[in-house]
Amino acid sequence: MTKVINGEELNIPTHVAIIMDGNGRWAKKRHLPRGMGHREGGKTMEQILEDAKDLGIRYLTVYAFSTENWKRSVEEVTGIMNLLRKYLKDCVERSLKNNMRVRVIGDTSALAEDIQESIRHLEEVTKDCDSIDFLIAINYGGRDEIRRAVKKLTAQAAAGTIDPDSIDEQMISDSLDTAGIPDPDLLIRTSGEERLSNFLTWQLAYTEFYFTDCLWPDFDRDELVTAIRYYNKRDRRFGGA
Ligand code: IPE
Ligand code: IPE
Ligand code: MG
Numbered sequence: 001m002t003k004v005i006n007g008e009e010l011n012i013p014t015h016v017a018i019i020m021d022g023n024g025r026w027a028k029k030r031h032l033p034r035g036m037g038h039r040e041g042g043k044t045m046e047q048i049l050e051d052a053k054d055l056g057i058r059y060l061t062v063y064a065f066s067t068e069n070w071k072r073s074v075e076e077v078t079g080i081m082n083l084l085r086k087y088l089k090d091c092v093e094r095s096l097k098n099n100m101r102v103r104v105i106g107d108t109s110a111l112a113e114d115i116q117e118s119i120r121h122l123e124e125v126t127k128d129c130d131s132i133d134f135l136i137a138i139n140y141g142g143r144d145e146i147r148r149a150v151k152k153l154t155a156q157a158a159a160g161t162i163d164p165d166s167i168d169e170q171m172i173s174d175s176l177d178t179a180g181i182p183d184p185d186l187l188i189r190t191s192g193e194e195r196l197s198n199f200l201t202w203q204l205a206y207t208e209f210y211f212t213d214c215l216w217p218d219f220d221r222d223e224l225v226t227a228i229r230y231y232n233k234r235d236r237r238f239g240g241a
Helices: 023-029 033-055 074-097 113-125 142-158 170-175 220-232
Strands: 002-005 008-011 015-019 059-066 099-105 132-140 184-187 208-213
Touching: 015 074, 023 033, 033 059, 033 220, 059 074, 074 099, 074 113, 099 113, 099 208, 113 170, 113 184, 132 142, 184 220, 208 220
Parallel strands: 015 059, 015 184, 059 132, 099 132, 184 208
Antiparallel strands: 002 008
16 A cells, blocks of 8 residues: 655555564663653554554554563563553553554463453454554564464364365464464564564564664654655565566
């Protein structure tokens, strides 16, 4: 889809994935506790979701908490979980108002029971919304997601419901948490780090990468448009000549 933004015609990526990084450094720069960075980062996430919808992005996936983030202090992890707890509750009304379908990816079984319940409720009530799909990665790891997909497929093979020889790439995609969602066209990572940190390992095989020094709480619509402009300059060949 193309869209004219500030007089400029841009091809809008269908699916944008974001590694929202730099909350801690944003807080540190201001001599604030890390938790304040996460709080600001949460506000940025809400705003960027609306901007994405407004720009015509059809799928937005954000990395909120990785399978490795449990290594942080109990205080920090508890703070992030409390922010998510509140966000998932507030999200119901906002999503319905903006016609947004929400899905959580990652191993949610390790989350507190009330958070799991909020996720089930949010996914259920927004399932028919169709202006944008918002995927939030919580306790998500790309390798863990592949591990869980392999378990599902091998269990089916052992039960005789599928033939191991029939397993193709599509069946693997369909066994991931992102089943039914097209692979991301554009990946954005903020805060200057240039690594994937276990995000969407399978799905990013042909995605364009955009890295910016901007810390996540400072990321805004202009930054998002800059990333889309960068995406427009890429020549996506998918292995062709
Ligand atoms: C990203 O910000 C948010 C999460 C990983 C939950 P960080 O907390 O990683 O911020 P930095 O990288 O320490 O600045
Ligand atoms: C990746 O950021 C995870 C999220 C943004 C949720 P990290 O800050 O955890 O990644 P590393 O440790 O710098 O690789
Ligand atoms: Mg970080």
